[in-house]
Amino acid sequence: MSGNLPLAILLSSLLPGLAIFFLSEERHQLRVALNISGALLKVGLVAAALFGVWQGQHYEMSLPLVPGYPFLLRLDPLALLFVSLSAVLWLLTTIYAIGYLEESPHRSRFFGFFSLCVSATVGIAMAGNLVTLFIFYELLTLATYPLIVHRETPQAIRAGRIYLAHALGGGMVLLAGIAWLHTVAGPTEFAAAGGALDHVDAERRTDLLIAFALLVAGFGVKAALVPLHSWLPVAMVAPAPVSALLHAVAVVKAGVFGIARTVYDVFGPALAHDLGGTEILAGVAGATILWGSIQALRQDDLKRRLAYSTVSQLSYIVLGVSLFGPVATVGGLVHLVHQGVMKVTLFFGAGNLAETLGLHRVSELDGVGRRMPWTMGAFTLAALGMMSVPPLAGFVSEWHLGLGALEAGAPWALAVLLVSSLLNAAYFLPVLHRVWFRAPAGPWQEQMPRMRLETRLSLLVPPLATAALVVLFGLAAGSSLSPLAWVGLISAQEYPG
């Protein structure tokens, strides 16, 4: 039992973040040093934790908070899945953001809240009970707001207002669910494969179902389940690194992760299935997958198209969580990681187009592959992954989700997945066609002085790294070091025997 490691993982972004707030705008070097060293330290700590947990170590930290609920941080395999994703993508996104925001105002504020955002995310991942999770969940809401309104334009302020209304409203529903569960079952903490609620009387099943619905609805706002998703496309006005972080790691994943915790470790898959809660959830997820894809087809703004794609892809994870069975679990949870690396690559690409050439619309992208081959190469790999083209990461997720759907006796879910893949192709392939096979309409509106590379190095390295991961997670899925192998470990815990 060691509590220092979870605390260190939390503080490795929290302390640099707090320090950055007090740096004056001109202290560029020091800010970069703080950011990068915090991010590197976090990756190192997470690597140590992965090794330790794999060896069977138990890391837990507990402080008294409210009666019945300690402030509990714990590193279990599910927590580590999310923590690792956050740590790696935070490092890359930070490098990207440093390049992206060069010379723009309010950078201390930006990077301070950026770090707070990631701290909240790893806090959500490591939380050992619902109250601790809620603390970080609300911190995430508040820390993200200044990032969304960062540009301080009227649209940004409006997007911030819509985001806050959704996220705080969801938070209150979540709190109601937590309190409801507390009054029914007393204090609980997360337990693999459930069992935390076994002592609740059979006649209080309705209360349990209400609590389940409130919890899932509360998390569902951030997970952008239809019809709670409308904040996500609006939040696109934020700078590209924020969108990347929001869509791949922080906000939306926090919602999805919360749903996974609720199903697996609060109720347990058996009870959640038994209550009938997951069946409805699977239906909502299926509808969200199709709705998001259909909406994505209609968007000309590249970032909005990607946003609706996120709405759709997130529900792949929710679908995997809500279908009963170990294989669907593997498919859903591995997509937590796979969707993250693919979507962050796509947003890096969109950001590079905007920052280098001032391009925002799909219809402006004719021939841009010749001007920015590296960026668009990475973008293309990620887009193909989203279409579940083998052997990329997306295929691995989809394959397990499909098998899981059949195992759970839900062939309709398989049909949803297949239709969605077609729709993904329908909204990504035209983009790729324009990028690679059409001639440019005219000279590019260069936004920065021409250099030897197609854009700044700090804007180029992150997408190339994440695109490499998209390939690697697909090709090496069978390796014991892959996300798939780790998710297999989680799945075996949640479905013992």
Place this chain on the structure above:
Amino acid sequence: MSDAVSAPWLMAAPVVLPLAAGLISVVLPRGRAELAVGVGALILIASSALLQTVTASGTQFMAVGGWTPPLGIGWRLDFIAALFLTVTALICLVVALFARGYLRRALPAVDERFWPPFLLLWAALAALYLSADLFNLYVALELLTLAAVMLVTLEGNGAALTGAMRYLLVALAGSAAYLLGVAFLYQGAGTLDLAQAAAGGAVPALAVALMTAGLMAKGALFPLHGWLPPAHAAAPAPGSALLSGLVVKGAFYVLLRLWFEAEPIAGTTRQILGLLGVLAIGWGALLALRQARLKLVVAYSTVAQLGYLLLIFPLAEGAWRTAALSGGLYLALSHSMAKGAMFLSAGLVLYAAGHDRIAELRGLASRAPMTLFAFALAGVTLMGLPPSGGFIAKWQLLTAALGGGQWPWAVVLLAGSLLTAGYTFRAVASTFGSAPAQRDFRTPPRSLEWLALGLALAALGIGFLAADWLPRLEAAFR
């Protein structure tokens, strides 16, 4: 009444020190601020020591001047009183430090006149927390009102005088009602000691009704809240912080002791008080959302926040009684700090912009980011978001509502948080963007920003003390 007080001078310190300093400050030609800050630090030390004493050796009683109840001045120091003394001392000390720097810069005409009523107010609050019988409470309440009205009048302009006059009239009517209630109680029960009266089983309903109405007027509890916004907005910012943070909660403190130590009335009356709370939350928030001036937003927010305190009355029933009561006290304490911080930052906005018209604050966020951050952080406590003290309170009230099968109150609690977020972020968002060229903002002094931020952080931080405080607050009502 047998426990001897281990240190009577210590128990008297929170009342005697500010009273003496207040009297001295009247004749002191200058250096009043320094006197207040120095004495304030002493009071904070004494209050913390009293908190230790209560922790170590339980509730303390003291008969001032050797007269014992039912005739004399009986003081009682339990955990609740010690906690309120300490938190009050903390807030007053921060406000004193703030006022020392703020008034000189922003309102030099008010500077020296601020201190006597401020110190008197502090003494009255301490006496209020310590008083063990209903007549002493009356005296403390009167002193408190007088000092508070003086703080409202300080700026001497039309708005201040009108606001102060309305406040004075409502408060005097409240006093009269309260005193009448006390008289009825004495007639019926033959004692002014609440515990003795309750033990005798004879607390006339009329007496309780009159006292409650009087306290509601003084505490600006809906529908008797109308005097609060103009009065609180007219006072100089450090004064507003005291009025909204502490003075109205003083009346609530008495109300809570009256209703839950003697338990005179149960049932539907409590539901009615709860409904008034709902109306306060809705009405206060609605008006806060529509105000054009920042200080009025904060003042209407107080009206709404006081409504939460009324929700305790229906919720404190049965098995969840102590949860609701401890939650209510937590709410009062954390709101005191948060409201204080909010008014201090509103004062800094006023200093930086020269006005507090929300529509004309665009660009302020770049000039005074820390002020706005303090304001938003105080709002986080008012919203009841974790890990603030407001969250602990909301959690207690929420579980009491759901556990007691009274879920409509839970809906009110949660919806109220969203309304609070609405007016807080409306104010914050109005300061984003780039300032028009002709607008000239001053940068607020860093030290004053730190004080406002510190108070907001304290409101956030007391959430972490819940594991220690909550069980002891619950025990106080068993």
